[in-house]
Amino acid sequence: EQIPYIHTRLTVEESEKRSLQFYNQMNARRSVRFFSSDPVSRTVVENIIRTAGTGPSGAHTEPWTFVAVCDPDVKLQIRDIVEAEEEINYTKRMGKQWVADLKALKTTWVKEYLTEVPWVLLVFKQAYSTLPDGRKRTHYYHEISTALASGLLLAAIQYAGLVTLTSTPLNCGPALRSLLDRPQNEKLLLLLPLGYPSPSATVPSLTRKPLEDIMVVV
């Protein structure tokens, strides 16, 4: 069934103003690796995840689950799993070039922030779902859809004045999936600590590519 799409048109000036405002806000985002233990209200976490859930998805499958961990014991277990795998990643799996690429970011396998931060968000993508009659429904483009929704999640986090670190804990998926009791059809896509930066937080001094390096007008 089709319904009319109701749209309120902004003036060109308003549209230009808002697009610049939003750019400035998003451009202030940085990946933060040093967190304060100050709490974040559950209402905000819910609104952020609701926002991610507004994303488009192939054939409207909405192939995502967001696990929000605030239990200190579970955060400690997550940290143990991630640190054990990351140590192997850094010393054995990643190769010299990769480790060299990361040197400027000063990342290591120690992830203190995972037990410091009030919330750890784990984004799972669903490869398929099970229909009421028991048949499997394939989720076309489930990884792209879940990553797009995670982009909205990042925007919502930034808009709400919080900080995060986007991470893809290499090889931790199966252990984290079983720790969090997620079903067979789900795979871990991202792990994101969510909170406030610690007062002494630093970030790598990075610049972003200028517009002419990322945009081509035809």
Add this chain to the structure above:
Amino acid sequence: EQIPYIHTRLTVEESEKRSLQFYNQMNARRSVRFFSSDPVSRTVVENIIRTAGTGPSGAHTEPWTFVAVCDPDVKLQIRDIVEAEEEINYTKRMGKQWVADLKALKTTWVKEYLTEVPWVLLVFKQAYSTLPDGRKRTHYYHEISTALASGLLLAAIQYAGLVTLTSTPLNCGPALRSLLDRPQNEKLLLLLPLGYPSPSATVPSLTRKPLEDIMVVV
């Protein structure tokens, strides 16, 4: 080199208010398939793409190129390529279940909007780049990074009062890449018409999953 991360903390009330506001704004987004030919200012297109370029990326590789097409001839060629492949997709490649899943959305292989809309955005992911000394630099997680940036792009489009349709034109990548003269290291991820809805635009009557179906608190 590390620099201090400067952060202005919002009050809990402000954070809750902003997170709800942003949710409401993003929740008004729909994929639109009927566009007006009214122009969109290039400034807005630039700000939207700048916003996408603020996204995080594995090892800060920024592995994306956004091609913004406004030339009518090129839009016509894009339409020809997409319609030719989509007809084969619908009639031969997709399989019964997929076509059935799409029935509710009333999508077809005719893409009138591609010549009607003022801009067509094509998002390319870069698998690698070439260093000044000629060596290849692998872009870890380039697809996830580019999809995350595209999530920010969708948020920016919505925030600026414009509409789009997220699409992944199956099997059109190589022909579009060569039409737009993109280099070997780039592959098409998404194709997004960008503009205003036509006055009579309709959308499928869809609902989104409630929070409890997408969020798990531990």
